[in-house]
Amino acid sequence: MSLDVDEDLATEVEESPSFAPSVSLALLLNGNKELLKLDIACKEWGFFQIVNHGMQKELLQKIKDAATEFFSLPIEEKNKYAMPSNEIHGYGEKTLYWEVIEAYTNEVRRVSKEILSSWSVIMWMQKHVFPGLHKESLEGFRVNYYSPCNTPEQVLGLSPHSDTSTITLLMQDDVITELEIRHQGGWVPGIPISDALVVNVGDVIEILTNGRYKSVEHRAVTNKNKKRLSYALFVCPNGDVEVEPLDHTIDAQNPKLYQKVRVWRLFETNSEGEIEGKNTPRFGKDRGS
Numbered sequence: 001m002s003l004d005v006d007e008d009l010a011t012e013v014e015e016s017p018s019f020a021p022s023v024s025l026a027l028l029l030n031g032n033k034e035l036l037k038l039d040i041a042c043k044e045w046g047f048f049q050i051v052n053h054g055m056q057k058e059l060l061q062k063i064k065d066a067a068t069e070f071f072s073l074p075i076e077e078k079n080k081y082a083m084p085s086n087e088i089h090g091y092g093e094k095t096l097y098w099e100v101i102e103a104y105t106n107e108v109r110r111v112s113k114e115i116l117s118s119w120s121v122i123m124w125m126q127k128h129v130f131p132g133l134h135k136e137s138l139e140g141f142r143v144n145y146y147s148p149c150n151t152p153e154q155v156l157g158l159s160p161h162s163d164t165s166t167i168t169l170l171m172q173d174d175v176i177t178e179l180e181i182r183h184q185g186g187w188v189p190g191i192p193i194s195d196a197l198v199v200n201v202g203d204v205i206e207i208l209t210n211g212r213y214k215s216v217e218h219r220a221v222t223n224k225n226k227k228r229l230s231y232a233l234f235v236c237p238n239g240d241v242e243v244e245p246l247d248h249t250i251d252a253q254n255p256k257l258y259q260k261v262r263v264w265r266l267f268e269t270n271s272e273g274e275i276e277g278k279n280t281p282r283f284g285k286d287r288g289s
């Protein structure tokens with residue numbers, strides 16, 4: 001269940017980037033070579049940066065302006081929109097700036113669907129299979145705000161984790177990034193490409209693909225001088241959907257690695273904190289959960 005290997009391209013993708021490789025959405029829509037690039041990026045890095053995604057610069061700027069405006073409000077004002085402590089959304093999303101959030105997330109959703117279709121094709125399935133699992137999707141949109149920190153060597157902005165999603169699409173400031181991803185045992189700092197979205201494989205895809213794509217741990221460090229904002233859309237199947245490795249990902253060389261699990265359970269266990277960083281080992285084939 002894989003595309004033919006093009007050794008030159010594989011080497012280019014593995015060796016050239018010092019951070020997640022770039023993948024063009026425009027090329028993805030019409031081409032085998034870009035699909036292969038996507039496949040290698042997901043296998044080797046679990047991350048890639050999507051370019052030529054067709055999202056308007058003005059829209060990207062609008063959401064950045066709205067978030068900057070919101071975070072500069074006095075704390076008492078922001079607290080009016082705070083969510084309960086067991087929520088993942090932070091300040092309430094259905095309140096302020098709803099129009100711009102909707103316009104932005106609609107566009108990111110479009111991009112996510114194209115990537116899900118491409119993953120289906122890469123795995124020799126009909127285009128609609130992965131998007132079909134997300135007909136009723138669970139989505140979360142989160143803006144992360146990291147204030148400057150006097151002791152960045154001692155303080156993390158976000159501790160190491162993988163995402164309980166199928167796919168996460170993150171927009172960040174162009175100039176600075178404190179996103180670091182686990183790669184070959186170390187932490188690799190991001191190199192942002194202007195207006196690209198950083199996309200990562202979530203736990204759901206790791207399970208569905210039987211570990212062919214891995215949801216890679218990542219973290220955010222802090223910066224001594226500058227604040228930073230990042231904008232993440234998490235896309236996941238509905239909580240009632242059960243996920244397990246797809247039949248054709250299992251064979252004699254690739255035994256089934258994960259049990260069947262309901263998406264809600266992934267969320268529940270993620271907050272239990274038993275396994276540092278990654279959640280999927282909890283659902284290993286031979287582990288009770």
Ligand SMILES: O=C(O)CCC(=O)C(=O)O
Pocket residue numbers: 142144158163170172178179218219220229230232
């Ligand atoms: O801010 C970042 O760069 C990372 C954000 C992230 O990993 C998350 O929100 O799950």
Ligand SMILES: [Fe+2]
Pocket residue numbers: 161162163168218
């Ligand atoms: Fe994350």
